[in-house]
Amino acid sequence: MSNSAMKYHEPSSSDDQEKRRGRPRSETSKKSILNAVNRLLLLTSVKDLSIEAIAKKAGVGKTTIYRWWPNKVAVVLDALLYQLGNTPALPTSATKAEAITNQLERFMRLLKGKNGKILIEVMAEAQANEETLTLFYENFMLQHEETLANLIEDGKENGEFRKEISTALAVDMIYGSIVYRLMSGAETLDQDFTTNLPLEALNILQK
Amino acid sequence: MSNSAMKYHEPSSSDDQEKRRGRPRSETSKKSILNAVNRLLLLTSVKDLSIEAIAKKAGVGKTTIYRWWPNKVAVVLDALLYQLGNTPALPTSATKAEAITNQLERFMRLLKGKNGKILIEVMAEAQANEETLTLFYENFMLQHEETLANLIEDGKENGEFRKEISTALAVDMIYGSIVYRLMSGAETLDQDFTTNLPLEALNILQK
Amino acid sequence: MSNSAMKYHEPSSSDDQEKRRGRPRSETSKKSILNAVNRLLLLTSVKDLSIEAIAKKAGVGKTTIYRWWPNKVAVVLDALLYQLGNTPALPTSATKAEAITNQLERFMRLLKGKNGKILIEVMAEAQANEETLTLFYENFMLQHEETLANLIEDGKENGEFRKEISTALAVDMIYGSIVYRLMSGAETLDQDFTTNLPLEALNILQK
Amino acid sequence: MSNSAMKYHEPSSSDDQEKRRGRPRSETSKKSILNAVNRLLLLTSVKDLSIEAIAKKAGVGKTTIYRWWPNKVAVVLDALLYQLGNTPALPTSATKAEAITNQLERFMRLLKGKNGKILIEVMAEAQANEETLTLFYENFMLQHEETLANLIEDGKENGEFRKEISTALAVDMIYGSIVYRLMSGAETLDQDFTTNLPLEALNILQK
DNA sequence: CTTTAACCGAGACGGTACGTCGTGTCTTAAC
DNA sequence: GTTAAGACACGACGTACCGTCTCGGTTAAAG
Structure with missing residues (x-):
């Protein structure tokens, strides 16, 4: 995974061979x-963050943003x-179950x-x-979903997981529980949650 | 469930015995x-909805809102x-499993x-x-969560469900999957999802 | 002169003989x-004074005002x-000139x-x-103007003042200078002004 | 007299040598x-005129005002x-008396x-x-006052006017009478007033 | 001694305007 | 051609008062 997936992150597309005229985009x-955004987000919510504040903090014109x-x-x-x-x-894991556990812990x-x-x-x-x-x-969720979905599919094929289960639904339940927990007001994911989620996730999938 | 749970919905608190002075709140x-809010939400998103628009549509002063x-x-x-x-x-159901299925279908x-x-x-x-x-x-999620949590707890006690499972986590996974699905861009919950979710939900809980 | 000239000051007009039914106006x-108005005016300008503030300060409903x-x-x-x-x-004065001086000093x-x-x-x-x-x-200026105008007219008749001068204009110049001085930003009328105005006023009128 | 005296009228101060950055103020x-203000004032009083109405009429954002x-x-x-x-x-006048008459008639x-x-x-x-x-x-009264005060002082020096009179007071009486007359409810200055004021003004000053 | 009428306080109501903030666009000179 | 600066038209914010209204209650004269 790389954040180069982000559309606006990379100034020039890979096949942009022709030299662009005029002043090039300022990396600075x-x-x-x-x-500036990251520093401001320590102080305010995304909602309260404004483009104007970013421009000011970054010493940059709004136009540039x-x-x-x-x-x-x-x-953001x-x-x-x-x-x-x-x-x-x-790192490669011996079983898909182990891989999924790793994947979820890393995500959390x-x-x-x-x-x-x-x-x-x-x-x-x-x-x-x-x-x-x-x-x-x-740019964010899809790659995580795909990784998990592939692991589940692989597990189904190699006999680790039940074939009847809907992969898409399982993914929704797993990532959904994390998102939902955070959206319900939990300041952060507590120990109980982080240890139990992978266990229950496997419970749905296995045998 | 009743919307009387809503704080701002009921003009007078239940134990308000002292006669209220001044002009009473207008029910109209x-x-x-x-x-007005409900009509406007057919046309715009919550984000684009403004208090001013509501006031105008409702023929009401902003102050009143x-x-x-x-x-x-x-x-909103x-x-x-x-x-x-x-x-x-x-309606009462024979088993907790059936009750949960009903509950989820109703919610969806x-x-x-x-x-x-x-x-x-x-x-x-x-x-x-x-x-x-x-x-x-x-005012919204909690009552649904509690109903489901109670059903799960009851099912654990009467032997329908596994005792090892965390009720809170199960609830998060179930409602989380619904919320997450809707948040991922799905216009609405499709047939596949609505039929499969209750089945998988029970799969986590049962045996 | 009496402030009973004020329309709203006296609750019952003089020829209101028939007893009014219902609760009478509260003098309190x-x-x-x-x-309340007078106390508030020590703190704020007339512009910034609000009916609501008066009502609150006076412990009175807005309706009553x-x-x-x-x-x-x-x-106000x-x-x-x-x-x-x-x-x-x-007090009666020997000459109209003296009377006018008294009148102006009293006004200032x-x-x-x-x-x-x-x-x-x-x-x-x-x-x-x-x-x-x-x-x-x-309710305010007219009585002062009339008093001064009468004194001037009397002075014209008894030979103290010039007959050619316009009484109305003289009144405007005299009271106008006071008002204008205060309106030009003078915090208050200074010693110089208060002593000179009556002198110059008579200068216009006499000979 | 020039309206360039007005603080907000001229976009750049005289000694502003450094090139201004950013988009310049729109003269349009x-x-x-x-x-817009002048057109609206034909219909409403200054009191009833609102910044919002001006902005709307002018096709301009409130912020710009x-x-x-x-x-x-x-x-306004x-x-x-x-x-x-x-x-x-x-135009230059032969005597200060004549100059004052011209000045007052012009003002009125x-x-x-x-x-x-x-x-x-x-x-x-x-x-x-x-x-x-x-x-x-x-921005408005001062220049008129100064012009008149100078003429009076000049007249005192060249022997046209009495030296004992207070210039400041004379100015207050003259301009004060005009302002006061307009403030007392007179829709406009009538013929009587406009012809008599200069005459009486000179009466105070001369001999 | 009850009825009726006008008053009173409190405070909610539909409005208007305020002065501010942020949006996304546009217009300069500088690089 | 991009950049920083900053003015622009616009739209919404949340607040303050306006003058009106609607309550429950009070106070006195009339019936």
Whole structure:
């Protein structure tokens, strides 16, 4: 997984061979914008964060932000991915069950503390607009869902898991429980939850 | 379930014996506000809905809205509960498993079409503010969660369900999957989901 | 001169012989309203004074104020007259010139300090509305103007003053200079002004 | 006299050598605001004029008005000066007496009709606030007062006028009578007043 | 000694305007 | 051609008062 999946994150598409005329995009500006967002999110909610505040904090014109991102959610999502950084590939596991456990624990660790809160706020803000929702879903959730779905499918094939279960539904129940828990007001995922979720997840799938 | 649970819905608290002075709250205004919200939500998202638009549509001063509700989410939630109306008590079921199936099907039917969309938008809007989140959770989700949790606990006691499973986690997985599905961009809950969810829910619990 | 000239000050008109049925006007309320206004005017300008603030300060319903006065200016004017109190009749003077000097000094003493400021603010507020302007003029300025005009006319007749001068214009110049001085930002009328005005006033008139 | 005296009228201060960054102030907006005010004042009083109405009429955001003027009075005063336009310098007169007559007749002609009403309303509105009062006084009355005061002083020196008279008081009496007359409800200055005032003014001064 | 009428306080009502904030766009000069 | 700066039209915010209304209650004269 890499955050290079993000549309607005990479200034030039891979096949952009022709030299662009004029002043090139300032990498400094981009970084100071993403950093400004991350610093501001320590103090305010995504809702209360404004493009103007970001521009001011980053010492950047509003135009520069609007040129590269379509709206606030897109910037924040980018900033979140930028801050989370590249996640190393998972070590191979002996069984799919073990792999799933690893995968879920890694995901939940990612959302410990402030990050979980921000993610949920981004997801919430994204609801207002179809396009933004797609943006969020495809740049963040989709890769996690796909990884899990593949592990489940593999487990079904190799006999670890029940074949009758709907993979899509299982994925919804697992990631849904995490999201829902965070959305219900839980400041963070507690110990009880993080230990029990993988166990119950396997309970649905196995035998 | 009754919408009388809503804080702002009932003008006088039950133990309000002392005669209220001054002009009493206008029931007409209250109703026209809630109706205006419901009519407007057919055309716009919760995000794009404004207090000013509600006031205008309802033929009411903005002050009147702010007098009785602290913010937009509270009005919309109230309007949603007002529109859903009182839900009749569930018929008793032979087994807890059957009761849970009924309960879930009823819940999902509630969220068919526009209502599901609105609920999710309300939940999303509520994320920005601790107080509003509590308001939403306690006036809507909590009662559903409690009903389900009680059924699960009863089922554990009478031997229908496994005792090892965490009731709280099961509830999160079940309602979480519904919420998450709607939040991922699904316009509505499809046939596949609505039939499979109760089955899988019981799969986690039973044996 | 008496402030009984004020329309709203006296609860019953002189020829109102028939006893009114129902609860009579509360003198207590009237006084607490006028007192409230005077106390509030020590802290705020007439512009910033609100009917609601008066009602609250006086411990009175807004309705009670609106029942007896048509608007803010009327109440404030009444409160001002109430606070200034009844002015004793002038002692007779040997000459009209002396009488005018007395009259002007008395008028300027009336407007020393806060009162001058308030009067000017009332006059200013009254400009917005024809009716209120008439109210102010007839209940306050007119009596002063008439007194001065009569003295001037008398002086013309007995040979003290020039007959060619326009009485109305002289009155305008004299009272106008006071009002204008206060309106130009002077906190109060200074010693120089108060001593010189009567002298110059007579200069216009005499010979 | 020139309306360039007005603080908010001129976009750049005289010694502003450093090139201004960002989008420059829109002259179009400024003009349409001032024009809107003048058009609206034909229909309503200064009191009833609202910033929102001006913005709407001018096709301009409220912010744009607030960016350049601190309050309603400032805009209206500016609009009044804009409408009155630049007044040509006075032709030289043989005597100071003649010059004063010219000066007063010119001033009174300026206030004929609607303008006098508006001026008085502006002056009235300005009373509520120290700063606004200064704004009005220094941008409008002061120049007239100074011109008259200079003529009087010159006349005293060349022997036309009495040396004993207080220049300041004379100015107050002259301009005060005009203002006071307009404030007392006179729709406009009548023939009688406009012909007599200069005569009596000289009467005070001469011999 | 009850009825009736006008008053009173409290406070909710439909409105209007306030002054502020944020949006996304546009217009400069600088680089 | 991009950038920082910042003005622009617009829309909504939440608040303050306006003047009106609707309650329960009080106070006195009339019946």
